Amino acid sequence: MMVDNTSAPIAKKKWSTINWSTVESQVLQLQFRIAKAIREGRYNRAKSLQWLLTHSYYAKLLAIKRVTQNTGSKTAGVDKVIWRSETQKLNAVDQLSRKGYKTQPLRRIYIPKKNGKLRPLSIPTMRCRAMQALHLLALEPIAETISDKNSYGFRPKRSCADAIERCFNILSMKRCAQWVLECDIKSCFDEINPTWLLNNAPMDKLILKKWLNAGYIEKRQLYSTTLGVPQGGIISPTLLNVTLSGLESAIAAATTKFKDKVNFAIYADDFIVTGASREILDQKVKPAVIKFLKERGLVLSEEKTVITHINQGFDFLGHNVRKYNGKLLIKPAKKNVKLFLTNIRNIITDAKATRTSDLLNILNPKIRGWANYYHHVVSSAVFSKVDNDIYLALWKWATRRHQKKNQHWIKNKYFCSHNGDNWVFNAGMQEYRGKYKLQKLLNAKDVAIKRHIKIRAEANPFDPKDVDYFIKRGLLQRNYKSANWVVAGSG
DSSP states (O other): OOOOTTOSOOOOSOGGGOOHHHHHHHHHHHHHHHHHHHHTTOHHHHHHHHHHHHTOHHHHHHHHHHHHHSTTTTOOOTTOOOOOSHHHHHHHGGGOOSTTOOOOOEEEEEEEOTTSOEEEEEEOOHHHHHHHHHHHHHHHHHHHHHSOTTBOTTOTTOOHHHHHHHHHHHHSSTTSOOEEEEEEBTTHHHHOOHHHHHHHOSSOHHHHHHHHTOOEEETTEEEOOOSSOOTTOTTHHHHHHHHHTTHHHHHHHHOOOGGGOOEEEEETTEEEEEESSHHHIIIIIHHHHHHHHHTTTOOBOTTTOEEEETTTOEEETTEEEEEETTEEEEEEOHHHHHHHHHHHHHHHHHOTTOOHHHHHHHHHHHHHHHHHHHTTSSOHHHHHHHHHHHHHHHHHHHHHHTTTSOHHHHHHHHEEEETTEEEEEEEEEEEETTEEEEEEOOOGGGSOOOOOOOOOTTOOTTSGGGHHHHHHTTSEEEETTTTEEEETTOO
16 A cells, blocks of 8 residues: 655645755655656556655645746636735645546637747646646656657757757768658647547546647637647647657667668657668658558648758758768758847847847847857857847947937947957946946857757656766756755755
């Protein structure tokens, strides 16, 4: 008989006084046990532990913390309820009960895609979000254990940088494959077969069925949902990973010869497969992929699924991967650079009456985030070009604001010399934490280029033997008080 060591309620004093290290440690202990049961093939044991976790008071606290601290926490669902106060958050724990739980319809909105089209986004209520976060805690250890080794999307401790480094590893050498099958799954989230998901997803079927059949409200009208998982749900990305788990094995089974040079890298619904020839990819790999996806109700996008030679190059996750005279170089994709600069120029153009310091507060985080995304590839030349184009846009912005002033006056007002650079866009000396410092524009080239070390393919954050590995990478830390492993930066 198992004892629930995480169900004893924390004294309801204040939300801010909760010891989150203890909460996370207790939840992580159960997650480790779930992953261990799956590795040992003890599926009923894992199911029992999942039940224990989803009924744990600590897990409920952690789920509520997650949905009230993420970027969408201020966006309400159809009930227009948002959990802001400590009292609301503590009272919400009692709402996360399986018994009597009913899902509410999703609120449908649309967000623009890069190609100009609109992507449907479904927003659950706070209670449904917290329930999804709770069951995600129980599903994630299993999803991590069964996922493909070279899958990097929507997984803890993995990133786009890992997927790009995987591309480098399987394409950079002379002996590597020269042909690449670029694959994109058409409307992946929206087309997943719910019957397949209910039969194969290792989680509470009753709760999952309610989410899949929740429906959505658009323009005050209720629509039913018969396919897919809602984009916008916290648990949806992990359900997608569960759906696509086994794709790498299916591809490997279709090409058993080592000389075929078939390798695989996937991030969410975008993936590539390398091969020694076009024929191998077209006649062996592609049919295997189509068959695998068909069982799950998915199809490849015809317009985005192509076979490319490495000398011609291809775009993957915003990067361009191509060989130049036999040397593989990975650079920021031209269309992504263009899109970023267009966004920056629009911000600058619209800031006609904005103070310089406020404009810098808008621009610097965007430049820093974009540069950090590409700082592990061949980006120096692109960073310099981006900095120059931003400078030209800012000069145009400054001259438009002061049409009666000469260029020398404008230069002295908005630009200064700093660290050998005579054209540093700045807002002068500003107070920051009790000290005055120059508030200046961040240059993309100021972000150092540093090669990313890919995560070990077999590494699992829910496996004790890999904990030391994740600590060395700075992704986990040791909680010495409770002698358990907790996620870095929590609390």
